[in-house]
Amino acid sequence: MDTDRITPVVLCGGSGTRLWPRSRAAAPKPFLRLVGERTLFEATLARCADDAGFAPPIVVAGRAHLGLVEEQLPEGGECRIVVEPEGRNTAAAIALAALLLPEDAVMLVCPSDHHIADDGAFREAAAKAAALAREGWLVAFGIEPDRPETGYGYIRRGEAIGGFPGGFRVERFVEKPDRARAEAFLAEGGHSWNGGIFAFRAGTYLDELARHRPAIAGAVRAAVAGGREDGRIFHPDAADFGRIVPESVDYAVMENTDRAAMVPAAMGWSDIGTWYAVRDARERDAAGNSVRGAADLLDCRDVLVDSDGPRVSVVGLSDVIVVVDGDEVLVTSASGG
Amino acid sequence: MDTDRITPVVLCGGSGTRLWPRSRAAAPKPFLRLVGERTLFEATLARCADDAGFAPPIVVAGRAHLGLVEEQLPEGGECRIVVEPEGRNTAAAIALAALLLPEDAVMLVCPSDHHIADDGAFREAAAKAAALAREGWLVAFGIEPDRPETGYGYIRRGEAIGGFPGGFRVERFVEKPDRARAEAFLAEGGHSWNGGIFAFRAGTYLDELARHRPAIAGAVRAAVAGGREDGRIFHPDAADFGRIVPESVDYAVMENTDRAAMVPAAMGWSDIGTWYAVRDARERDAAGNSVRGAADLLDCRDVLVDSDGPRVSVVGLSDVIVVVDGDEVLVTSASGG
Numbered sequence: 001m002d003t004d005r006i007t008p009v010v011l012c013g014g015s016g017t018r019l020w021p022r023s024r025a026a027a028p029k030p031f032l033r034l035v036g037e038r039t040l041f042e043a044t045l046a047r048c049a050d051d052a053g054f055a056p057p058i059v060v061a062g063r064a065h066l067g068l069v070e071e072q073l074p075e076g077g078e079c080r081i082v083v084e085p086e087g088r089n090t091a092a093a094i095a096l097a098a099l100l101l102p103e104d105a106v107m108l109v110c111p112s113d114h115h116i117a118d119d120g121a122f123r124e125a126a127a128k129a130a131a132l133a134r135e136g137w138l139v140a141f142g143i144e145p146d147r148p149e150t151g152y153g154y155i156r157r158g159e160a161i162g163g164f165p166g167g168f169r170v171e172r173f174v175e176k177p178d179r180a181r182a183e184a185f186l187a188e189g190g191h192s193w194n195g196g197i198f199a200f201r202a203g204t205y206l207d208e209l210a211r212h213r214p215a216i217a218g219a220v221r222a223a224v225a226g227g228r229e230d231g232r233i234f235h236p237d238a239a240d241f242g243r244i245v246p247e248s249v250d251y252a253v254m255e256n257t258d259r260a261a262m263v264p265a266a267m268g269w270s271d272i273g274t275w276y277a278v279r280d281a282r283e284r285d286a287a288g289n290s291v292r293g294a295a296d297l298l299d300c301r302d303v304l305v306d307s308d309g310p311r312v313s314v315v316g317l318s319d320v321i322v323v324v325d326g327d328e329v330l331v332t333s334a335s336g337g
Numbered sequence: 338m339d340t341d342r343i344t345p346v347v348l349c350g351g352s353g354t355r356l357w358p359r360s361r362a363a364a365p366k367p368f369l370r371l372v373g374e375r376t377l378f379e380a381t382l383a384r385c386a387d388d389a390g391f392a393p394p395i396v397v398a399g400r401a402h403l404g405l406v407e408e409q410l411p412e413g414g415e416c417r418i419v420v421e422p423e424g425r426n427t428a429a430a431i432a433l434a435a436l437l438l439p440e441d442a443v444m445l446v447c448p449s450d451h452h453i454a455d456d457g458a459f460r461e462a463a464a465k466a467a468a469l470a471r472e473g474w475l476v477a478f479g480i481e482p483d484r485p486e487t488g489y490g491y492i493r494r495g496e497a498i499g500g501f502p503g504g505f506r507v508e509r510f511v512e513k514p515d516r517a518r519a520e521a522f523l524a525e526g527g528h529s530w531n532g533g534i535f536a537f538r539a540g541t542y543l544d545e546l547a548r549h550r551p552a553i554a555g556a557v558r559a560a561v562a563g564g565r566e567d568g569r570i571f572h573p574d575a576a577d578f579g580r581i582v583p584e585s586v587d588y589a590v591m592e593n594t595d596r597a598a599m600v601p602a603a604m605g606w607s608d609i610g611t612w613y614a615v616r617d618a619r620e621r622d623a624a625g626n627s628v629r630g631a632a633d634l635l636d637c638r639d640v641l642v643d644s645d646g647p648r649v650s651v652v653g654l655s656d657v658i659v660v661v662d663g664d665e666v667l668v669t670s671a672s673g674g
Binding site: 333 | 358644646647648649650651652653654657659661663664665666667668669670672
């Protein structure tokens with residue numbers, strides 16, 4: 001397997017319900033056309049489909065969503081799929097992929113349910129992160145914050161790493177702050193959002209996981225050893241995998257390793273965690289309105305309508321989101337944040 | 338026929354579209370359960386169903402709505418139905434009913450699409466109006482205004498009529514005013530809304546119509562002479578009726594007669610002309626919210642939800658109306674007036 005190129009590891013676990021009613025257990029967020037013509041999952045793959053820089057991806061997904069994954073994979077594109085018997089959070093999911101790769105392969109871990117407006121900036125940051133990863137760093141993307149968001153963890157930038165322009169040590173990871181602290185971070189500078197995008201060599205990751213979470217590392221190794229290939233699909237052993245205590249890569253590895261680095265990335269990132277984030281990521285008209293499906297807007301500003309059937313008429317409202325999905329209608333204020 | 342008791346003449350013409358999407362051509366406003374358990378039409382009939390004071394009603398309706406009328410008439414209640422071949426406004430509709438009554442019968446003309454909260458106050462005003470009508474007055478109900486409404490015509494009260502407590506001459510009818518004038522009316526007092534409820538003897542009305550609009554009077558007379566009975570249903574001749582130039586009873590008769598009187602009525606009247614009027618007429622909870630159908634409200638104030646199917650979830654909004662009707666969803670501000 002190719003170790004010069006970066007191997008995208010696309011994580012499709014989780015089933016966010018914050019974008020209810022469109023996002024439900026049977027149709028989770030990565031597989032929805034929330035922004036633009038592609039689903040977030042399709043866009044994530046396309047972003048890493050530059051053959052010069054990227055090797056074929058590994059997709060890690062739950063059994064329930066295997067059908068959606070196969071449906072949305074690009075025709076004829078090479079790909080490996082790892083089916084998690086059940087969700088065990090990101091530390092284990094990433095380890096599954098790492099064990100299917102040569103030690104020297106550089107993995108780029110990408111959540112499949114985020115929106116990135118500027119693919120070029122993403123690739124630039126990926127190249128910088130990969131260069132650091134090849135030297136044994138565990139690299140987080142640091143998203144440039146534009147508001148005092150309390151819903152994300154933050155990364156405090158440390159000193160620059162010599163020989164790697166745009167690469168920095170991580171001084172520390174900071175848990176979701178309260179409002180006052182988030183405002184201080186923004187005023188002070190030097191703090192980025194932790195977007196959950198990471199680069200490291202497969203071997204480095206597995207070593208650090210074994211050092212800081214030997215139980216997880218051992219169980220994943222057993223699950224892979226007892227697993228079974230089925231064409232491009234790999235099924236880890238369910239019993240071994242089921243023993244794992246779920247933990248995120250942040251807690252299990254990134255916050256503990258002394259090789260944590262970060263690359264700042266200003267790439268129009270959004271975790272599309274709320275309907276107003278969806279609105280802000282979509283194309284909007286001069287009045288700030290954005291419509292999908294049949295809709296009539298009269299005297300409206302900054303309104304998002306997304307209907308899969310019924311016609312929605314909105315009159316005289318600002319900052320309101322209306323989502324119709326089958327037998328559910330959501331009408332919510334969009335002035336939160 | 339009974340001339341001591343008041344004969345309700347219930348007008349079901351028109352097909353208001355202001356309560357779209359619930360009110361549509363096939364299901365117009367009178368026949369909808371907009372407030373309480375009864376349709377506005379059913380409530381109008383029930384309000385005049387006190388046998389001591391009221392004779393059986395005459396319902397005037399368009400052909401398209403005959404099915405709805407018959408469906409919603411109370412079981413076993415006596416009633417006469419006049420089917421208008423086509424809508425020719427209220428002057429002609431009332432004349433149809435008048436010609437089916439003895440000259441001395443007192444008619445109480447009631448629109449079928451208004452809400453009246455206080456039936457007792459309505460009946461009291463009706464008794465006062467009937468007493469005046471028996472003496473040859475043409476009597477309008479004057480609704481006590483509680484806001485500078487620009488959507489209604491006004492009645493300026495004249496001098497008291499001796500021997501009839503609560504009865505006044507009409508000084509003049511005033512067309513829908515602009516905002517400044519409506520505010521002046523409210524500040525000044527002596528102005529009521531014209532609610533379209535009238536009482537007069539059948540003979541008086543026909544005489545005044547013949548005096549001021551002889552063409553309408555003649556055409557209605559011909560339409561009735563050439564009409565046909567079918568049980569309790571009367572069909573006027575379509576050709577004669579079709580010749581009529583549509584005009585309201587206000588323009589054709591009330592503004593021209595020198596026998597115009599009025600009785601003030603404070604009875605919780607609403608023409609239910611808008612969704613916010615519907616909201617205000619319905620029962621509301623402590624937060625001012627009112628729900629029909631499946632709905633979840635979180636952190637809402639003064640929100641109306643009315644769904645005939647899908648579940649509606651509303652989050653963090655004030656003064657918003659959500660109506661779901663089959664394949665139409667309406668979301669509108671309720672802060673207008």
